[in-house]
Amino acid sequence: MPKLHQIIEHHWQRPNPLLSFFLKPFSWVFARIAAKRRADFLSGRLKSEKLPVPVVVVGNIHAGGAGKTPVVSSLVSGLQRRGVKVGIISRGYGRKDKAVHVLGAQSTAAQAGDEPLLLYRQTAAPTAVGSRRAEAGRALLAAYPDLDMIVADDGLQHYALQRDVEIAVFPAADTARQDLDLMPNGGLREPLGRLNSVDAVVVGGGRAAADFRPSEHLFHSRVEAGQIYRFNDKSETADLGRLKNSSFAAVAGIAKPERFFNSLRDMGLNPAQTVALPDHADFSPADLPQAGAVIITEKDAVKLSPSAATENVWVLPICAIIEPDLADFVLGAAGISPRGNIGA
Structure with missing residues (x-):
């Protein structure tokens, strides 16, 4: 059964008329509070600090x-x-x-x-x-x-x-x-x-x-996606041909994990299993699925200890x-x- 935050986030993407009826008044209140807070800072009623560099x-x-x-x-x-x-x-x-x-x-x-x-x-x-x-x-x-x-x-x-x-x-x-x-x-x-x-x-x-x-x-x-590299040896990049023919898993703890999974598919890589974790979710190697290879995001990679047992973990870097x-x-x-x- 979907959790409340999942229902709300789905509503944000595809608005449900019934939910909008109940939630709209709260959005009006939120708008008034946000507008007043910004006005208070811009007018000087609330303190805003300036640093000595831009x-x-x-x-x-x-x-x-x-x-x-x-x-x-x-x-x-x-x-x-x-x-x-x-x-x-x-x-x-x-x-x-x-x-x-x-x-x-x-x-x-x-x-x-x-x-x-x-x-x-x-x-x-x-x-x-x-x-x-x-x-x-x-x-x-x-x-x-x-x-x-x-x-x-x-x-x-x-x-x-x-x-x-x-x-x-x-x-x-x-x-x-x-x-x-x-x-x-x-x-x-x-x-x-x-x-x-x-x-x-x-x-x-x-x-x-x-x-x-x-x-x-x-x-x-x-x-743009970079070369997939091994988590505990950044100098070793993945053999995409071998990955395409293997049964690997993909894990993402980001706001929109489907973007990550689609990036892999765009590279011709179709994960046998995808795991979408909550954004900023904390995890350890023990929480990763059992697979010959597990590909994760760079944002998730920083949560793992460099000394962890992660021989099968690979990382997909991206740049804007x-x-x-x-x-x-x-x-x-x-x-x-x-x-x-x-x-x-």
Whole structure:
């Protein structure tokens, strides 16, 4: 029997008239609360802190699953290639340790959260997590005082931190929808009109509908899969021909696991078993299905201990390709000059 959150999330994608009748009043209340909170910060009635370096917020108005993390990774890597010393801050959703944490080589997902740890390992950018982003930013700058810029992973609605550039990631599949609504009747954290106030919108996973133009600066992002590698030996890549002829399993603990399974199918790989776990779900090798090979996402891979018995576990990396160039736009919007381009 489906759980309540599964019923609600299905309703967000395919609205049920009966559920809408009951949930719509709660969405009106949610909208009023969200609007008042934003107005209080913008008017100064609630305190908003400014950090001494430019802050770029990359977030979304959806309740997860918009493809934000690959966009952050791509943006940070693009800034690094231009010689910019950039750091990352995040709330660190799902972590067990609630204190501010500046990531290091021994950091775990329990300390940092899966997405920040993934970003740190992908980009090697200085990274800190904390429920109060300004506090995380101060800790990061104390550890790395030469940073030129900070990118806030998520936090579009975290108005206690002032930002110099706002970027919203929005799924292409929703650009033509007329039935989007705020939570709980829909999956939006803020009204669609919020996109009109951000500096740029990145449409993820396809092309935007022809009449979708909320911002003067519109970008498109597509995800490309890399080579599947063995979890405990990144230098060893998978033999796709052998995988195609084997009975393997695929496991994903992300907001929209079907995207991961479809990426495998696009590579000609058809898993004999698929396991969709809740987003940010914690697991160990003992929780994985019994199979000759198990393929997982990079976001899930950071939750496993490097010393775990994972000989049959393989990882599919992905990266976001953003057009036109988002890093160039951010530098211009933040008023920072690149310190040289060391290649794409």
